[in-house]
Amino acid sequence: MESRVLSGTTAISGLGRLRKQISREITNNTCVVPTTRSIGAVGDGGNLIWGRQLRPVLLLLEKSPAARIPAVKREILRPSFAAASSPAEGSDSAGEAKVGFLEKYPALVTGSFFFMWYFLNVIFNILNKKIYNYFPYPYFVSVVHLLVGVIYCLVSWAVGLPKRAPIDANLLKLLVPVAICHALGHVSSNVSFSAVAVSFTHTIKALEPFFNAAATQFVLGQQIPITLWLSLAPVVLGVSMASLTELSFNWTGFISAMISNISFTYRSIYSKKAMTDMDSTNLYAYITIIALFCCIPPAIIIEGPQLLKSGFSDAIAKVGMTKFISDLFWVGMFYHLYNQLATNTLERVAPLTHAVGNVLKRVFVIGFSIVVFGNKISAQTGIGTAIAIAGVAIYSYIKAKIEEEKRQMKAA
Structure with a gap:
């Protein structure tokens, strides 16, 4: 009995010690x-x-x-884990969203830019020439080209695609000479298109690199390498051969195309002086608006009386009011879009690629115009045109290589 009590006491005391130990x-x-x-x-x-x-x-x-420490830790860690995993999942989805079609297939997108540039340019030249066949008023048609472009720009700004960039007095002073040269070159090109075959006008306009080189050396004072001058010899030779035997040749078309070359050359010079951070879409929009105001006065003075007398009525009698207005609208839309795409394409590719693309564009325009209008050309005209285009290609290649070497030297 005593032993049981002692043993019980011992057990109880042992339990106490065990509890203390466990604690x-x-x-x-x-x-x-x-x-x-x-x-x-x-x-x-x-x-x-x-x-x-x-x-x-x-x-x-x-x-x-x-x-329950593990349970508490799970409650603490679970929100932290969710918070940490959510950005990761979001970043993955955001990363997938960022890698869109434009970034995934850049070559395909650039190719589509070139295709649309060529396509719109060919359609513009064909439709433009068809209009001149029943409405031979190039000054008024030039105004329509720019007017449709201005309406397009205003609508784009209104919907915010793109957002209109602000302009101040200083930038306006820089853009006015560019716009004047753009207007003069545009009008003179249309005068040439109305007077001679489209293929011949583009053959004459192949001389534009020659005028660019001459202006660069004699106006800007920058030395032109002898290789560039030699590459221009086939251009001059080819244009001369094509002009001598061109069946649609007349001095109005020839001189107007030459004035266009000079105007666009000075447009390039003034554009270099008016370099700005504004994007190309807004820049071209402002140039188009200014050029429109430059083209309206000569159109009214030179063609206004004749248009009011018989120009509009004759055109409507030949094709109808609906087709007449529709042709003018679409030719203006094609003109603006192909120029805008040409500028956007230049931003996506190297100068050499753009130069080669510009030469190929001229080949497409000349070829399609001959096929569509059935213009008869002599063998000498065809050979001269081919030599001129080949010379422009060589010139563009050499010039782009020289510019690339200059950039590499500056980077080094």
Whole structure:
């Protein structure tokens, strides 16, 4: 009996020591058990010790509400993990969104720019010449070209595609000479188109690199390498051969095409002086607006009386009011869009690629105009045109290579 009491006392005291030991182990392992709780408070889980004494600390950690550290950690880590994973998922989706069609297939997009540039240019030249066959008023048609372009720009600005760039007095002073040269070159080109075959006008306009080289050396004072001058010899020879035997030749068409070359040459010179951070779309829009105001006075003075007398009535009698207005609208739209695409294409490719593309464009225009209008050309005209185009290609290649070497030297 005494021994039973002593043994019971010993067992109870041993249980107390065990609970104290477990409390110390919990305290040492988790550093969370509050000091205000008594050891007996853990006795709710003490019965587990009697039933299973294997790894009592882990059992108490699983069952004791005060010591569920892993559960608390899961509650803390779960939002953190979600927050950390959400940006990652968002960044992946954003990355996939950023890699769109334009970035994934740049060559295909650039090729489509070239195709649309050629296509719109060919359609413009064909429709423009068809209009002159029943409405031979190039000054008024030039105004229509620019007027449709201005309307297109105003509508684009109104819808915010693109957003209109601000312009100040200083920038306006820089753009006015560019726009005047653009207007003069545009009108003189149309006068040539109305007077001679489209193919012949483009053959004469192949001389534009010659005027550019001459202006660069004698106006800007920049030395032109001898290789560039030699490459222009086939151009001059080819244009001379084509002009001598061109069946549609007349001095009005020839001189007007030459004036166009000179005007566009000076437009390039003034454009270099008017270099600005404005994007090409807004820049061309402002030039178009200024050029329109430059073209209206000569159209009214030179062709106004004749238009009011019989010009409009004759054209409407031949094709009808609807077709007449529709042709004028679409030729203006094609003119503006092909010029805009030419500028946008230049921004996407190297100067050499653009130069070669410009030469190929002229070949397409000459070829399609001959096929569509059935213009008869002599063998000498065909050979001269081919020599001129080949000379322009050689000149463009050499010039682009020289500019590339200059850029590399500056970068080095």
